[in-house]
Amino acid sequence: MAETRSSPAHPRGFFQTFRKDAWWSYPLFTVIVLGAFGVYSLWAAYTGIAGAEAFHYLDHGRDYLSPFYSPCITDACAEGPLAGTITGVTVVTPALFVMWMPLGLRATCYYYRKAYYRAFFASPVACSVDEPRKKYSGEAAFPFVLQNLHRYFLYLALLFPPFLLYDAWLAFQVNGSFAVTAVALVMLANALLLTGFTFGCHALRHWVGGRLNCFSCSNVAKGRYGLWRGVTWFNKHHGKWAWVSLVWVGLTDAYIRAVIHFGPSIDPILFGGA
Amino acid sequence: MKRTLTIFRGTKENGRYEDYEVEQQEGMVVLDAIHRIQAEQATDLACRWNCKAGKCGSCSAEINGKAKLTCMTRMDTLPDGPIRVGPVKTFPLQKDLVTDVSWNYRVKKRITPFTPKTYTPEEAKKGEFNMKQEDIDRVQEFRKCIECFLCQNVCHVLRDFPENKEVFDGPRYMIRLAELEMHPKDDADRIPYVKETSGVGHCNITRCCTEVCPENIVITDNGIIPLKERMSDRYYDPLRMIWRKLTGKS
Numbered sequence: 107m108a109e110t111r112s113s114p115a116h117p118r119g120f121f122q123t124f125r126k127d128a129w130w131s132y133p134l135f136t137v138i139v140l141g142a143f144g145v146y147s148l149w150a151a152y153t154g155i156a157g158a159e160a161f162h163y164l165d166h167g168r169d170y171l172s173p174f175y176s177p178c179i180t181d182a183c184a185e186g187p188l189a190g191t192i193t194g195v196t197v198v199t200p201a202l203f204v205m206w207m208p209l210g211l212r213a214t215c216y217y218y219r220k221a222y223y224r225a226f227f228a229s230p231v232a233c234s235v236d237e238p239r240k241k242y243s244g245e246a247a248f249p250f251v252l253q254n255l256h257r258y259f260l261y262l263a264l265l266f267p268p269f270l271l272y273d274a275w276l277a278f279q280v281n282g283s284f285a286v287t288a289v290a291l292v293m294l295a296n297a298l299l300l301t302g303f304t305f306g307c308h309a310l311r312h313w314v315g316g317r318l319n320c321f322s323c324s325n326v327a328k329g330r331y332g333l334w335r336g337v338t339w340f341n342k343h344h345g346k347w348a349w350v351s352l353v354w355v356g357l358t359d360a361y362i363r364a365v366i367h368f369g370p371s372i373d374p375i376l377f378g379g380a
Numbered sequence: 381m382k383r384t385l386t387i388f389r390g391t392k393e394n395g396r397y398e399d400y401e402v403e404q405q406e407g408m409v410v411l412d413a414i415h416r417i418q419a420e421q422a423t424d425l426a427c428r429w430n431c432k433a434g435k436c437g438s439c440s441a442e443i444n445g446k447a448k449l450t451c452m453t454r455m456d457t458l459p460d461g462p463i464r465v466g467p468v469k470t471f472p473l474q475k476d477l478v479t480d481v482s483w484n485y486r487v488k489k490r491i492t493p494f495t496p497k498t499y500t501p502e503e504a505k506k507g508e509f510n511m512k513q514e515d516i517d518r519v520q521e522f523r524k525c526i527e528c529f530l531c532q533n534v535c536h537v538l539r540d541f542p543e544n545k546e547v548f549d550g551p552r553y554m555i556r557l558a559e560l561e562m563h564p565k566d567d568a569d570r571i572p573y574v575k576e577t578s579g580v581g582h583c584n585i586t587r588c589c590t591e592v593c594p595e596n597i598v599i600t601d602n603g604i605i606p607l608k609e610r611m612s613d614r615y616y617d618p619l620r621m622i623w624r625k626l627t628g629k630s
């Protein structure tokens with residue numbers, strides 16, 4: 107006998123549930139934070155950086171690059187290891203050449219998938235809350251079956267932490283000598299948070315060792331077990347890394363823009379500097 | 381203190397919620413209250429239980445809309461007001477709080493069981509295979525399962541779409557598959573089954589199963605996602621497919 111969906115013991119219909127707790131808080135938080143980040147990051151990438159010299163902030167002895175623009179790869183970029191890799195493109199900002207890679211990592215990330223399937227697709231909006239659709243095939247069918255290619259975004263995203271660390275290193279110099287500025291600390295934290303997020307990736311966990319069935323069967327396997335444990339350490343709190351690093355990257359960009367706008371008075375030199 | 385329990389009574393065709401009052405005593409769990417009601421007010425109230433220790437997995441129900449073991453849910457942890465107790469939703473209702481969970485056993489039967497590899501000469505000499513702790517740790521987590529089927533119940537793939545029982549085995553069996561696939565001495569290849577029959581692709585990793593598991597098994601991150609990655613290796617990763625063709629290695 108085919109099972110029917112109606113049951114006198116359970117409420118049925120859009121967002122119906124007997125739950126009494128604040129089940130809506132997580133999807134609401136997600137809509138607000140992911141929505142705000144989405145709008146801000148697209149704005150930040152499209153509009154360029156007003157007042158900056160070729161996308162870098164180079165006044166008052168400083169050198170700051172927004173993480174959305176790193177690595178800066180067109181010939182419009184002031185400097186940087188990859189500046190000038192792409193030439194003659196002026197209609198779009200350099201951010202648009204690189205940003206899709208870390209954004210793609212987040213868009214296909216196993217943690218964010220939970221967040222946005224719940225919040226934006228109501229699939230399900232929260233556990234044991236009725237789902238407003240007639241049929242469901244999840245990631246077994248197009249388009250979501252493409253999420254299985256997440257690892258390719260990982261490979262690309264693994265290239266980014268060195269550039270962000272390099273940018274942070276440049277930020278720790280004022281007028282050519284070592285200095286600790288507030289922005290430099292924020293940029294360093296950003297690089298580390300992004301690294302922590304990337305190192306906790308499930309595809310990385312699988313790649314470095316998870317795909318083995320025996321961790322103890324050879325010396326190579328034992329080494330990979332060590333790597334797997336390392337990634338597992340980051341992976342345990344991948345969701346937290348995801349949120350904090352997401353908000354932080356936006357704040358880093360906003361802070362650099364604020365310094366461009368208001369001047370170095372809001373970027374105190376905490377240590378060193380000429 | 382008096383507490384009202386609003387308990388589902390009846391069958392699929394003819395059922396409703398009814399109120400019962402019980403005296404809440406210190407340390408009382410919902411299953412205690414149900415037993416009290418059964419003894420004193422509704423002797424025909426059907427419920428399933430066995431161990432009252434959170435280990436047999438029989439007493440699953442939905443308490444205030446959340447899937448829980450009734451024997452492990454203390455009444456003083458629930459918000460004031462009536463406590464609603466209903467049967468789990470995903471399995472066919474038999475009567476009151478009892479559902480027919482036999483679909484799960486049918487799923488289990490079709491999964492290739494542990495298939496030991498032949499001994500290496502060294503192992504043959506010893507007459508045994510010694511598993512190392514690091515290999516045990518990963519699969520032992522999944523062995524903690526008490527088959528309460530709370531995860532199957534909250535999984536929206538099964539809960540909201542009963543027809544998906546034909547195409548998706550559910551989280552409990554994903555960890556069973558993970559446990560077998562990650563076993564160093566297992567020789568069977570279940571990845572085609574994982575993709576085609578167990579339907580792991582239906583899971584959208586929204587993690588309700590992990591949130592509900594009374595044994596705190598990290599079903600999604602430690603079981604399902606690794607299976608999805610193994611499936612990707614085999615079926616969705618073009619570079620790996622080319623590598624396999626060229627080298628013959630997996």
Ligand code: SF4
Pocket residue numbers: 531534535536537550551582583584585586587588589590599600604
């Ligand atoms: S994570 Fe997957 S298996 Fe677990 S409840 Fe969600 S959809 Fe079901």
Ligand code: SF4
Pocket residue numbers: 437524525526527528529530531532551552555592593594595596597599
């Ligand atoms: S995995 Fe956890 S929730 Fe699912 S049946 Fe086993 S013990 Fe119950």
Ligand code: FES
Pocket residue numbers: 211212214215216217218256260303304306307308309310344
């Ligand atoms: S980045 Fe989150 S799982 Fe890969």
Ligand code: FES
Pocket residue numbers: 429430431432433434435436437438439440449450451452
């Ligand atoms: S009665 Fe055994 S788990 Fe609740």
